[in-house]
Amino acid sequence: MTTDNARLPxxxxxxxxxGVSRATVSRVINGIRNVxxxxxxxxxxxxxxxxxxxxxxxxxxxxxxxxxxALVVSDSESHDDDPFMxxxxxxxxxGRVVGGLLSALRPAGxxxxxxxVGADQARARLVGDLRQGQADxxxxxxxxxxxxxxxxxxxxxxxxxxxxxxxxxxxxxHVDVANDRGAALAADHLVARGRRRIGMITxxxxxxxxxxxxxxFRAAMARHxxxxxxxxxxxxxxxxxxxxxxxxxxxxPDLDGVFVANDLMxxxxxxxxxxxxxxxxxxxxxxxxxxxxxxxxxxxxLTTVRQPLEDMAAEAARLxxxxxxxxxxxxxxxxxxxxxxxxxxx
Amino acid sequence: MTTDNARLPxxxxxxxxxGVSRATVSRVINGIRNVxxxxxxxxxxxxxxxxxxxxxxxxxxxxxxxxxxALVVSDSESHDDDPFMxxxxxxxxxGRVVGGLLSALRPAGxxxxxxxVGADQARARLVGDLRQGQADxxxxxxxxxxxxxxxxxxxxxxxxxxxxxxxxxxxxxHVDVANDRGAALAADHLVARGRRRIGMITxxxxxxxxxxxxxxFRAAMARHxxxxxxxxxxxxxxxxxxxxxxxxxxxxPDLDGVFVANDLMxxxxxxxxxxxxxxxxxxxxxxxxxxxxxxxxxxxxLTTVRQPLEDMAAEAARLxxxxxxxxxxxxxxxxxxxxxxxxxxx
DNA sequence: TCGGGGGCGGAGAGCGCTCTCCGCCCCCGA
DNA sequence: TCGGGGGCGGAGAGCGCTCTCCGCCCCCGA
Numbered sequence: 001m002t003t004d005n006a007r008l009p010x011x012x013x014x015x016x017x018x019g020v021s022r023a024t025v026s027r028v029i030n031g032i033r034n035v036x037x038x039x040x041x042x043x044x045x046x047x048x049x050x051x052x053x054x055x056x057x058x059x060x061x062x063x064x065x066x067x068x069x070a071l072v073v074s075d076s077e078s079h080d081d082d083p084f085m086x087x088x089x090x091x092x093x094x095g096r097v098v099g100g101l102l103s104a105l106r107p108a109g110x111x112x113x114x115x116x117v118g119a120d121q122a123r124a125r126l127v128g129d130l131r132q133g134q135a136d137x138x139x140x141x142x143x144x145x146x147x148x149x150x151x152x153x154x155x156x157x158x159x160x161x162x163x164x165x166x167x168x169x170x171x172x173x174h175v176d177v178a179n180d181r182g183a184a185l186a187a188d189h190l191v192a193r194g195r196r197r198i199g200m201i202t203x204x205x206x207x208x209x210x211x212x213x214x215x216x217f218r219a220a221m222a223r224h225x226x227x228x229x230x231x232x233x234x235x236x237x238x239x240x241x242x243x244x245x246x247x248x249x250x251x252x253p254d255l256d257g258v259f260v261a262n263d264l265m266x267x268x269x270x271x272x273x274x275x276x277x278x279x280x281x282x283x284x285x286x287x288x289x290x291x292x293x294x295x296x297x298x299x300x301x302l303t304t305v306r307q308p309l310e311d312m313a314a315e316a317a318r319l320x321x322x323x324x325x326x327x328x329x330x331x332x333x334x335x336x337x338x339x340x341x342x343x344x345x346x
Numbered sequence: 347m348t349t350d351n352a353r354l355p356x357x358x359x360x361x362x363x364x365g366v367s368r369a370t371v372s373r374v375i376n377g378i379r380n381v382x383x384x385x386x387x388x389x390x391x392x393x394x395x396x397x398x399x400x401x402x403x404x405x406x407x408x409x410x411x412x413x414x415x416a417l418v419v420s421d422s423e424s425h426d427d428d429p430f431m432x433x434x435x436x437x438x439x440x441g442r443v444v445g446g447l448l449s450a451l452r453p454a455g456x457x458x459x460x461x462x463v464g465a466d467q468a469r470a471r472l473v474g475d476l477r478q479g480q481a482d483x484x485x486x487x488x489x490x491x492x493x494x495x496x497x498x499x500x501x502x503x504x505x506x507x508x509x510x511x512x513x514x515x516x517x518x519x520h521v522d523v524a525n526d527r528g529a530a531l532a533a534d535h536l537v538a539r540g541r542r543r544i545g546m547i548t549x550x551x552x553x554x555x556x557x558x559x560x561x562x563f564r565a566a567m568a569r570h571x572x573x574x575x576x577x578x579x580x581x582x583x584x585x586x587x588x589x590x591x592x593x594x595x596x597x598x599p600d601l602d603g604v605f606v607a608n609d610l611m612x613x614x615x616x617x618x619x620x621x622x623x624x625x626x627x628x629x630x631x632x633x634x635x636x637x638x639x640x641x642x643x644x645x646x647x648l649t650t651v652r653q654p655l656e657d658m659a660a661e662a663a664r665l666x667x668x669x670x671x672x673x674x675x676x677x678x679x680x681x682x683x684x685x686x687x688x689x690x691x692x
Numbered sequence: 693t694c695g696g697g698g699g700c701g702g703a704g705a706g707c708g709c710t711c712t713c714c715g716c717c718c719c720c721g722a
Numbered sequence: 723t724c725g726g727g728g729g730c731g732g733a734g735a736g737c738g739c740t741c742t743c744c745g746c747c748c749c750c751g752a
Contacts, residue, residue: 006479010708023731026710033461036730057407058708061737064404068459091443091639095435102462111480113414116448130352132399134457201666238643271645293437297584297643299617367702369731372740382700404738407707 009050016045022104030055036284050306060133069105069320070135072115072126074149088143092293093309097163103141108321123257127152130245137320139163140312141202145206159323161316164182165208165333173319175312179209180216182305182338186219186287188258189303189340195257199230201244201269203261213289232345234265241265245272256284263288263295266302270345300344308336364392369536375400406479415451415666416481417444418461418472420488420495432487438639439655443509445657449486454667461494473498483666491552501542507666507672509658511554519665519677521658524557526562528684529653532605533566535649535686537650539631541603545576547590547615549607550632552654559607580611587611591618602630609641610633612648631692646690654682
């Protein structure tokens with residue numbers, strides 16, 4: 001507190017102490033051009049002696065860089081204090097993405113800022129703020145298909161990378177997992193386990209990741225000569241998985257295997273199976289998707305398709321950083337391979 | 347992309363269009379002093395016409411405010427890519443705190459930046475960065491007792507609020523839940539349910555929240571005339587809860603009630619009880635702590651002590667904002683009341 | 693009618709950096 | 723010995739704001 005009014009050292013102070021100009025200190029600190037090695041040392045000594053740290057605001061005023069990347073969580077059309085938001089934040093999904101982003105951003109000395117946008121006007125304001133130096137670029141996490149934010153960013157020429165394939169094509173890079181191949185792994189596994197009557201619990205029909213999982217699963221089952229796959233639809237929540245499982249059992253009482261499009265629903269499905277007196281995996285084998293903490297918390301623990309979210313987020317950060325450095329870079333998309341994780345439920 | 351090189355409008359542009367000086371535009375935008383109402387409108391029209399958004403860097407260079415608050419997750423002594431970190435981020439705890447902070451920060455137009463610190467040198471660097479305008483203040487989430495960061499912040503005179511009571515007193519405000527009273531609620535409830543042989547699974551012995559829960563539980567049990575409470579120690583993870591429950595059962599085979607110091611461990615305890623052939627709640631009643639998503643995912647769903655984390659985080663943000671506005675403010679601590687949430691496990 | 697006070701708006705400095713431009717010096721080659 | 727080129731470091735402008743200081747004008751009261 002008492003030290004608060006003590007003026008912090010500036011470049012000027014360091015320069016005076018080192019006996020050189022401000023420009024030279026700046027060059028040394030930023031590693032620009034060849035500066036006489038002796039001066040180099042003199043300057044660093046002065047920096048350490050004064051405890052100098054460059055002022056971010058002054059630097060970014062001239063460089064037009066903020067050293068900040070925004071993680072924008074975009075929840076189409078919903079209200080700001082929508083319970084969905086708080087549900088989302090308490091979902092491990094969010095934390096894994098944050099952890100992955102930070103792992104790539106920290107070594108680059110870039111800070112991560114969190115942005116939520118609900119209403120469309122908030123989205124427009126965000127774009128304005130971003131253009132005016134709120135952040136150098138954004139990693140976008142859209143919670144709903146048909147979100148307009150990626151398009152707004154692209155139109156404004158702002159660097160952005162989307163996590164998960166957008167519902168409509170957009171001139172922005174994105175990272176994703178091969179949802180179709182992941183679902184195929186689940187299908188191959190259930191068939192290999194000798195299951196004959198295999199069903200599926202899907203996610204929302206308008207979400208690309210969900211659609212890809214359904215398509216991938218059906219295609220793989222068809223390759224095994226199973227053209228008919230009974231299915232029930234959920235919305236990726238625990239409760240919806242429980243309900244969908246009940247529906248599926250009512251329809252297909254002799255079911256002996258089920259692929260559930262995410263772990264949370266699979267956990268719900270386990271409850272419904274337990275309630276219906278089916279043993280897992282003896283009577284019904286269950287395979288989830290994500291390899292989230294829910295898979296480990298489930299009893300029995302879930303066999304599931306691992307989605308390397310941390311790696312995906314880290315890659316998104318790297319793509320974004322590259323684009324910030326060179327805005328002429330072409331957009332790309334990086335698709336990660338899923339992996340089947342065997343546990344007790346199958 | 348093509349619009350990228352188009353210079354963005356500055357105060358100067360708005361002033362020219364409105365036919366006033368830069369100072370006047372600045373006054374209107376920031377709502378300072380009485381400006382002639384007619385001019386007021388002229389200026390706002392010019393702002394809208396140009397699409398002007400104030401440049402953050404320029405503004406904060408002179409105001410010495412960044413409009414950013416840092417959420418600092420401080421993991422004492424651990425390495426940066428410690429698995430503990432990624433485990434922490436995927437824990438719903440983190441997301442709930444973030445959601446609560448954002449709910450209080452957004453209305454104030456303040457941005458949230460994420461900072462992780464592991465090694466001590468990172469801690470020193472962070473303090474330097476913060477002093478030099480990385481953020482106006484920090485909300486600190488210490489993952490280990492004895493973390494030095496709160497003290498470093500206090501010594502540097504930087505505004506900071508700690509979530510959870512620090513192990514050693516520190517001249518910084520903090521928010522917490524009354525862990526002792528929460529544990530007492532659990533004790534009262536188990537006794538009221540007619541349980542006679544009640545045990546407890548505790549968290550780490552050096553974490554204040556854990557210690558408070560143990561003390562609160564023992565004190566309440568003593569009030570009910572139960573001076574002896576068998577206990578086993580865990581470390582707040584699912585696995586440790588499972589192991590501790592097995593130990594407790596081995597010690598006290600006739601146990602009919604157990605208080606588990608967090609939901610994750612309680613979920614593990616349920617598995618151990620199931621494995622041991624005990625029915626919950628018929629044979630053993632189980633009460634958790636936190637009311638996290640694990641409580642809902644558990645089967646049976648957990649009776650638990652609700653910790654209002656979102657509210658606590660929002661209050662932390664408000665305390666911090668107040669202190670940033672007025673650094674002479676006294677430090678305070680706000681303690682939230684816990685609440686017992688009744689579900690199927692008791 | 694004249695003096696004084698209050699309030700509004702403009703001029704201009706200054707926040708702390710980076711970066712361009714230029715001058716000087718040194719060295720090398722003819 | 724002299725000319726030219728290269729490289730290092732300094733001077734100074736400028737990034738886009740805010741804020742102090744001051745002048746001017748208007749109105750009111752004596």
